[in-house]
Amino acid sequence: MRDQILVANAGSSSLKFHVYDVFDNDQLCFAYGGQISGIGDRLPHFRVRDAQGQDLLNQDLAPDQALNLHSAQHLVADWLIAHLPKPPIAVGHRIVHGGTQYSASVAITPDVIEYLDGLSPLAPLHQRNNLAPVKVIMDRWPDIYQVACFDTAFHQGHDPVVSHFAIPKAYYERGVRRYGFHGLSYQYISQQLHAEWPDIYAGRVLVAHLGSGASACSLKAGRSVDTSMGFTALDGVPMGTRPGKLDAGVLLWMMEQGMTHDQIQSLLYTESGLKGLSGISADMRVLCDSDETQAQLAVDHFCFRVAETLAGLCVSLGGVDALVFTAGIGEHSPFVRAAIADRLAWLGVHIDPAKNESSREGLISTADSAVKVLVLPTNEELVIAQESLRLIRAEAGINI
Structure with missing residues (x-):
């Protein structure tokens, strides 16, 4: 039975997920993915498609089934429990803001959640929504390995001339600086250029x-x-x-x-x-x-x-x-x-x-x-899956 990695991306009005099969030599292959869209709307919708683009599920939901992100999460969780042959070896999450502390993806612990939750004012539409599935999974399946992948991480290491605002230094030391976002997308494009357009x-x-x-x-x-x-x-x-x-x-x-x-x-x-x-x-x-x-x-x-x-x-x-x-x-x-x-x-x-x-x-x-x-089409979810696999293998002492 092949290992799988689950990728979750929760927004303000949608909840997306992708499932990747892990093949020999730790190659990742998209198996299926879906989303609940229109969360909190009168016409929420739940759709799941496989790697060939065929529908595995395509249905309108009653408004109370996806009244908010919390209810949508439990709906997706129940669907995945019914369809995953075994628990995924890791769940990777897109987290918009990693602040000053994280310049790379990290395994999620309660301390990590507390720090990331404190960054919510810097990404009010994203951060708490990104973290919501983490907390649900931690409550329902505490043994599943979870990974936070940051949109800010790819931009860490910029020259100070680039990362500073022209305001007193004390604010920079308190974290007021230019972080940059969409880093998972830029990381994927960089990988594709390296592979296809050296x-x-x-x-x-x-x-x-x-x-x-x-x-x-x-x-x-x-x-x-x-x-x-x-x-x-x-x-x-x-x-x-x-x-x-x-x-x-x-x-x-x-x-x-x-x-x-x-x-x-x-x-x-x-x-x-x-x-x-x-x-x-x-x-x-x-x-x-x-x-x-x-x-x-x-x-x-x-x-x-x-x-x-x-x-x-x-x-x-x-x-x-x-x-x-x-x-x-x-x-x-x-x-x-x-x-x-x-x-x-x-x-x-x-x-x-x-x-x-x-x-x-x-x-x-x-x-x-x-x-x-x-x-070049981007693929943030694949980057999240790659990072999740890399971290769980590193924890096991396996190089990929």
């Missing part, structure tokens, strides 16, 4: 992780040099519902107008970005299909700020050899890729229109482009 991997690479959450990162020889997100996941480029870079004076003004902490937090995390600017939707597909002026403004603003950010990251690299688009928008929106590339033409970025329209993966730049442009 010449590009060895050079100066910009990666645009463009989804409902969006950021950019500069890689040199596969390592993070700088990134657009900072102390929290609000900074950098505009996102689905987050504003990206914002003058701190705007927040002071809001406070002067009498807005509370919770009102400002809600505005910045759930009402801004594409949703706020367009007044229509946080979904890039909806905005690109719309003829509304504000929708077009939101798309143009997004593409402009992403291009501006990518150009700025070239400073950390001393130039650029390749640009990689990844994540939901980056992988599936030829229009957005083209609009960003057009704004970077002065850097030597030129994409082939036909390749851009048809490609979901691979090289889309022209033969004479000074900068190679690729589309």
Whole structure:
């Protein structure tokens, strides 16, 4: 009976899981995965698909079955108990923030949970939700090995010039610094470049992780040099519902107008970005299909700020050899890729229109482009599974 690793990723309105089979030489192969979406909504849905994309489960849920993340977790747990032939050897979790203490994935203990829970104000939409399945599993199956994999870890080790804000040093020592996020995605892209595009991997690479959450990162020889997100996941480029870079004076003004902490937090995390600017939707597909002026403004603003950010990251690299688009928008929106590339033409970025329209993966730049442009699907869950397997093998004294 083959060993398996379970990966859990809990958000504010969805709970995702992937199951990986462990083969000889500790190769991992996706077996099946699913999610409960619409948690807390009138129409929650539970879907599970296998490696061939065939449905193992596809059903609407009653609202009270996924009233909140707690009830959704127990629903997923019951389904997994009925379908896993034996308990997984490890459960890996995506945890957004690792703070100053963790620069790599770690085995989860009560002390680790306590520290990570204390970072929740730095990621109010993510951290406690990420930790919720950890606590459920620890309560129901205390002997299962659990691993925390951090979105901040890949960016640890940045030059102090990059990681500091221009505020008194005492705040840096208290943890107020630029951490960066989406590190699991960037780690996967780095691995793929190393395996499939070694010449590009060895050079100066910009990666645009463009989804409902969006950021950019500069890689040199596969390592993070700088990134657009900072102390929290609000900074950098505009996102689905987050504003990206914002003058701190705007927040002071809001406070002067009498807005509370919770009102400002809600505005910045759930009402801004594409949703706020367009007044229509946080979904890039909806905005690109719309003829509304504000929708077009939101798309143009997004593409402009992403291009501006990518150009700025070239400073950390001393130039650029390749640009990689990844994540939901980056992988599936030829229009957005083209609009960003057009704004970077002065850097030597030129994409082939036909390749851009048809490609979901691979090289889309022209033969004479000074900068190679690729589309690479990301796979954060596989990185979490790899890290979990690495740690449990290390604990057993086995090198992989």
